[in-house]
Amino acid sequence: MNALPSADPSEMGGLWPVPPAAPVERRVRFRPMALADLDAVCELEKRAYAHPWSARHFQDSLAAGHPVVLLLGEALPGEVLLAPVDGQVLLGYMVAMRGVDEVHLLNITVSPDHRRQGWARFLLDALALWSRGQGAHCLWLEVRESNTPARALYTRYGFCQVGLRKGYYPNGPREREHAIVMSLLLDRTVAGEAP
Numbered sequence: 569m570n571a572l573p574s575a576d577p578s579e580m581g582g583l584w585p586v587p588p589a590a591p592v593e594r595r596v597r598f599r600p601m602a603l604a605d606l607d608a609v610c611e612l613e614k615r616a617y618a619h620p621w622s623a624r625h626f627q628d629s630l631a632a633g634h635p636v637v638l639l640l641g642e643a644l645p646g647e648v649l650l651a652p653v654d655g656q657v658l659l660g661y662m663v664a665m666r667g668v669d670e671v672h673l674l675n676i677t678v679s680p681d682h683r684r685q686g687w688a689r690f691l692l693d694a695l696a697l698w699s700r701g702q703g704a705h706c707l708w709l710e711v712r713e714s715n716t717p718a719r720a721l722y723t724r725y726g727f728c729q730v731g732l733r734k735g736y737y738p739n740g741p742r743e744r745e746h747a748i749v750m751s752l753l754l755d756r757t758v759a760g761e762a763p
């Protein structure tokens with residue numbers, strides 16, 4: 569199914585091109601996160617993670633100038649909006665950090681109510697396009713070893729495991745969990761398709 573992307577890149581400072589297709593017929597747009605969105609984003613973050621980012625994490629990311637992008641969707645007829653943003657559905661968001669010739673994905677989250685509809689892939693497509701535009705040659709990220717859905721997403725997208733950080737994440741009061749380090753070479757990959 570085709571999306572009806574309405575995003576005007578100039579609306580996003582020209583930073584986030586909208587990929588040509590998404591799997592659900594819903595008009596969507598990207599827009600940079602603002603401090604006023606903090607409550608809605610934190611509410612979704614808490615629903616999405618056992619160990620959510622705090623408001624401070626998002627504030628620090630914004631203050632550091634990291635790209636923090638919301639994916640907003642037009643409400644469908646009869647749809648109840650839990651924490652609307654601009655009167656629209658907050659489908660997901662991502663936070664990235666630019667390096668010299670790479671981009672580090674710090675957070676990618678899709679609302680539990682809208683999963684398995686291709687939105688994470690859509691976000692990754694936008695990230696890959698934008699990163700290429702920034703001159704980056706690779707994307708990289710860390711993911712919890714136990715995060716099967718996210719690992720499946722990244723592997724399906726074409727990311728490869730390139731390392732393991734032992735005990736990287738807190739996991740309850742006393743335990744730690746390993747992080748799998750994954751990367752994607754942008755030079756060799758067509759957005760949205762595993763090589």
Ligand SMILES: CC(C)(COP(=O)(O)OP(=O)(O)OC[C@H]1O[C@@H](n2cnc3c(N)ncnc32)[C@H](O)[C@@H]1OP(=O)(O)O)[C@@H](O)C(=O)NCCC(=O)NCCS
Pocket residue numbers: 616617675676677678679682683684685686687688689690710711712715716717718720721722724
């Ligand atoms: C991981 C996450 C972002 C995936 O979002 P999503 O919008 O549901 O993912 P998509 O629909 O784009 O899925 C794309 C592909 O990823 C894989 N995938 C995604 N979720 C999966 C799951 N629960 N189980 C197995 N494979 C999965 C599939 O290959 C899927 O393609 P398919 O649906 O055609 O089989 C979402 O589950 C989420 O927000 N989780 C909580 C936050 C999180 O863990 N973020 C990652 C931190 S590193």
